Amino acid sequence: MDLVLVFEVHQPFRLRRRFKGRLPYRYFDNQLNRKMLERVSYRCYLPANRIISEIIEESDGRFKVAFSISGLLLKQAEMWMPEVIDSFQILADTGCVEFIAQTYYHSLASIYKEKDEFRFQVKKHVDIMRKAFGIKPRILENTELIYSDSIGVEAESLGFEAVITEGAERVLNWRSPNYLYKAKDSSLRILTRNYRLSDDIGFRFSARDWVEYPLTADKYSEWIARSSGQYVLVFMDYETFGEHHPAETGIMDFLAWLPREAIKRGIRFLTPSQVIDEYHPVDEVEVPDSNPVSWADEERDLSAWIGNDMQRLCFNRIERLESIVKSSNDRGALEAWRMLQCSDLLYYQSVKGGGAGMVHMYFSPYESPYEAFARHMSALLDLEEYCEGEG
Known part of the structure; x- marks a missing residue:
């Protein structure tokens, strides 16, 4: 073997x-x-x-x-x-x-x-x-x-x-x-x-x-x-x-x-x-695009990162920011946007219970998934405001 x-x-x-x-x-x-x-x-x-x-x-x-x-x-x-x-x-x-x-x-x-x-x-x-x-x-x-x-x-x-x-x-x-x-x-x-x-x-x-x-x-x-x-x-x-x-x-x-x-x-x-x-x-x-596979949690799907409303709000905001950030032609803003895409920042926002929830909380540096969401969304909104001001 x-x-x-x-x-x-x-x-x-x-x-x-x-x-x-x-x-x-x-x-x-x-x-x-x-x-x-x-x-x-x-x-x-x-x-x-x-x-x-x-x-x-x-x-x-x-x-x-x-x-x-x-x-x-x-x-x-x-x-x-x-x-x-x-x-x-x-x-x-x-x-x-x-x-x-x-x-x-x-x-x-x-x-x-x-x-x-x-x-x-x-x-x-x-x-x-x-x-x-x-x-x-x-x-x-x-x-x-x-x-x-x-x-x-x-x-x-x-x-x-x-x-x-x-x-x-x-x-x-x-x-x-x-x-x-x-x-x-x-x-x-x-x-x-x-x-x-x-x-x-x-x-x-x-x-x-x-x-x-x-x-x-x-x-x-x-x-x-x-x-x-x-x-x-x-x-x-x-x-x-x-x-x-x-x-x-x-x-x-x-x-x-x-x-x-x-x-x-x-x-x-x-x-x-x-x-x-x-x-x-x-x-x-064969893995259909409607249901990608991952290594996370028992579901082994995308729910560890976009399984709840908080996560989806942040994920959608990240996607929405792409054209705004790139059109600003600001290298610092572009790098910040890319660093804010890190999957861990969404992972910390999971509210799953049981064993999966314990693993999510073990990795998180925050007291709760709600704090993780607040920090992530605040950063994304601040970046959006900055880029629109630059434009």
């Missing part, structure tokens, strides 16, 4: 309560943003990158991983923690790490009525990957693994050979996520996340009431080895290691020992590009 590890690396620009200063940073709490980046860097990015680098060397290059790093994370790191970028460049130099494209601003631009902004943000991300790591991504991971047939068409037109999305039952039906698929009437390949095995680490690793607790590297490697199919794609937030699950839970030891235990069992580590080079698609996947 082959194992594909892909890590999402992202930090949003969180919003301040009272706006001050010049665009584009007028709306953003950069004191908090810097504090959060430094915390996550010291808890996760720097130690985890060091572990991965050591295991790549120890395994003579048999250990391979892939990263999808948002442009907003790179922007923050460039401002406050350049050593984080240096540590990813060290990994890039090993030749055992793949970097995947996404939207630079980690936005929902792929579901806007007009796709020009989506194309711009993806191209900007490809450019920053080339400048930072000297590579041109072959594979697209759209924000939040959102995918539908039209997004596949856009991905192919942008030159990508494959996309990564969620292996949801409503997309695959009876089929397994552990196979390579292709888009309908297209040569675009589709890699699907095995969400159960991904969430065993991402969500359940430190859950003491979980029947499989504690999760050890040898136990997990056995699960992978016993899996059927071509490969297992495990995709999760990189912040899983050290931030969502603190080091005291044993998560960093798990990261260090998983490659060793997997290799011991004959499991090969592949990058996503190696998967599409080695395997042929077994079937087509």
Whole structure:
């Protein structure tokens, strides 16, 4: 069995309560943003990158991983923690790490009525990957693994050979996520996340009431080895290691020992590009534009970001602002508008209950979804007023 590890690396620009200063940073709490980046860097990015680098060397290059790093994370790191970028460049130099494209601003631009902004943000991300790591991504991971047939068409037109999305039952039906698929009437390949095995680490690793607790590297490697199919794609937030699950839970030891235990069992580590080079698609996947798939919540649809009236108001305001901001010819306003598109700002406004609601609140820096809405909408209205005044 082959194992594909892909890590999402992202930090949003969180919003301040009272706006001050010049665009584009007028709306953003950069004191908090810097504090959060430094915390996550010291808890996760720097130690985890060091572990991965050591295991790549120890395994003579048999250990391979892939990263999808948002442009907003790179922007923050460039401002406050350049050593984080240096540590990813060290990994890039090993030749055992793949970097995947996404939207630079980690936005929902792929579901806007007009796709020009989506194309711009993806191209900007490809450019920053080339400048930072000297590579041109072959594979697209759209924000939040959102995918539908039209997004596949856009991905192919942008030159990508494959996309990564969620292996949801409503997309695959009876089929397994552990196979390579292709888009309908297209040569675009589709890699699907095995969400159960991904969430065993991402969500359940430190859950003491979980029947499989504690999760050890040898136990997990056995699960992978016993899996059927071509490969297992495990995709999760990189912040899983050290931030969502603190080091005291044993998560960093798990990261260090998983490659060793997997290799011991004959499991090969592949990058996503190696998967599409080695395997042929077994079937087509069709995802209607009326119901895109994502990796969020039990519904695995768009409801995590545009499921309630507050979220839809902000989303529609963002779309409405496009022509206003672009016609203002103000670079600061344009950058602020794009930063305000970050999906996290909508995610914080969810009012879902149950387990999904707890996850939304865990990630939110605000006391309530209503505060998240107020800050986001106030920023959008302020930006609109500024642009109309400029015009």
